[in-house]
Amino acid sequence: MNLSGLSLDQFLVFVTVAETGSFSAAARQLNRAQSAVTYAIQKLEDQLGVSLFDRSAYRPSLTEAGAALLPRATRIISDVGAFSDQARGITEGLEPELAIVVDAMFPMDRIVDALRVFGVRYPTVPTRIFVASMGATANLVIDGTCAIGIALSFTSQGAELIEHEIETVRMVAVASQCHPLAAIEGPIPNDELQNYVQLVLTDPSGRTDKRDHGVLSRRNWRIGDLGAKHTMLLGGLGWGGMPLHMIQADVAAGRLQIIRPEEWGTRGGDAALSMCLIHRPDRALGPAARWLSDWLISGKRGPQRGDAGGYRALVDAAE
Amino acid sequence: MNLSGLSLDQFLVFVTVAETGSFSAAARQLNRAQSAVTYAIQKLEDQLGVSLFDRSAYRPSLTEAGAALLPRATRIISDVGAFSDQARGITEGLEPELAIVVDAMFPMDRIVDALRVFGVRYPTVPTRIFVASMGATANLVIDGTCAIGIALSFTSQGAELIEHEIETVRMVAVASQCHPLAAIEGPIPNDELQNYVQLVLTDPSGRTDKRDHGVLSRRNWRIGDLGAKHTMLLGGLGWGGMPLHMIQADVAAGRLQIIRPEEWGTRGGDAALSMCLIHRPDRALGPAARWLSDWLISGKRGPQRGDAGGYRALVDAAE
């Protein structure tokens, strides 16, 4: 990698001259002698082999080449600004980056919504989002990969994790429209269900392997990924439980049909899983993580697409 | 704007040390003394107030802060590389940037396809795409705003522009499914059409105002924008001509119905407009513009989404 001797300062001077429209004005703005500005630009032009400003008039004007190169220079300067902003944030106690893990069953638009506001509130904190299933979610928090996680509450049992309930996800059993079970109205008895393949989300982590939740059929296909399960349900490979919010569109479009296993109905009405925000008690959350946790726990919603206010509304929401 | 005294060289050293995993190795790679590398990193850490490497072990390792800041530094370095690549391209005769204008009727995916390959062939040439209607297209080429344009051939008549035909666009008359005309099968006589509003694309530039193409009705609504015309047709406000490729999906979905004005049918079968690539004869095209022209004139297609080969195929297509 070769920088051909270019320096950041040259870019800054280039951008400043382009903005102010004059070498002298740029010098004043940068608190430097005008000759320093002239020197910097001349050297930059020498190094690039390109003339950036046309000095034939009283005030210099960008050449075609200068105009074409300016956007890249501006971007470099603003990236450097972002770099030092982030560094300053770190010195002031902000976590360098924030990793979170979200259970695949959790409605992703809640997360997207929160992160939209988060990005405005903490522009310098890079975030890393993992999506995992069941025990794997808690594991990423336990091993410290992620500062906070959103998981099914029972998956973190046994580990010392702090839980805050933030939402319940309604689970429904569904089957493809073309599946035999879809034709049955009303509660479906157990022994009928047992004739068909049940698609069961399996825990790749082994943390909850012992427990099986709502497994009614003898013929189980175990799938590690909720998206894959979704696809298989759509493909008519079997029946299985899904979070309501993920299959609502399919039900409305007639691609999937909600079915009512007898046992699910009696056992506590419709199945509702409670999702918790979890984090390790022995690791203090940084300011950004704390803010995001509070936001999610409080159930706040940011301004929605189509709301009035635009970016301004985001800034307000971020306090 | 304050750069807090940061220098590009520091970023380069930072990235190099992170890549090589050692101060000494970085020094060798940069052809500098090891003390210079140590000095650069120390100074950077001082300026940021953040420790970037943990030197407690034999080999330095990135601190958490260093790891978080590294991506931004890498990006800055690569942006600077792009900047000097672009500058070098300009010195070697590449045009600083390429502006083209495309008639709204032209199938945009042809352009997107060409630009995908173009972006690989000429990564340093920023492109600017205008979309305009009728005479406005030619005007942007005539006044020099755009080096090349894609326009209906008749819109450039009278001006000295070089034309190359590259494609014909089939025009069809359509009306909303719920429009009375949609119910009529077979050719529709003129005096029947005259009872309904015809939506006519108007030329905002005045270049082709004299000529009216295919205007059959007495009741005309003139619209300056093809997308708006599309929307109005969908809304059932009238009938009008549209490029076939733009309304095919609507016809298939039953939102629009193709109708057959008697006069259109007799006058030269189905209306086909020939689209030309145009440019000024008195302005030599730069290498990038010439390449793009040749590509479009030759009717080449780049690798499509879903084709094998991925990025490699793009590079091959770009020669």
Add this chain to the structure above:
DNA sequence: ACACTCTATCGAATTTATAGATGAACTTCA
């Protein structure tokens, strides 16, 4: 015509980066 502002240039002073040498800590390998 006059005062003002602009850019280019020059020399001197200052700041900054660099190589090279040295020492302490660590790794590797026999």
Add this chain to the structure above:
DNA sequence: TGAAGTTCATCTATAAATTCGATAGAGTGT
């Protein structure tokens, strides 16, 4: 376990760069 080879921090002298301040020539505006 010991010897040879690395690695990084530190120091000094030197080389390179950037900066200022002054000056000159040219354009602007009143």
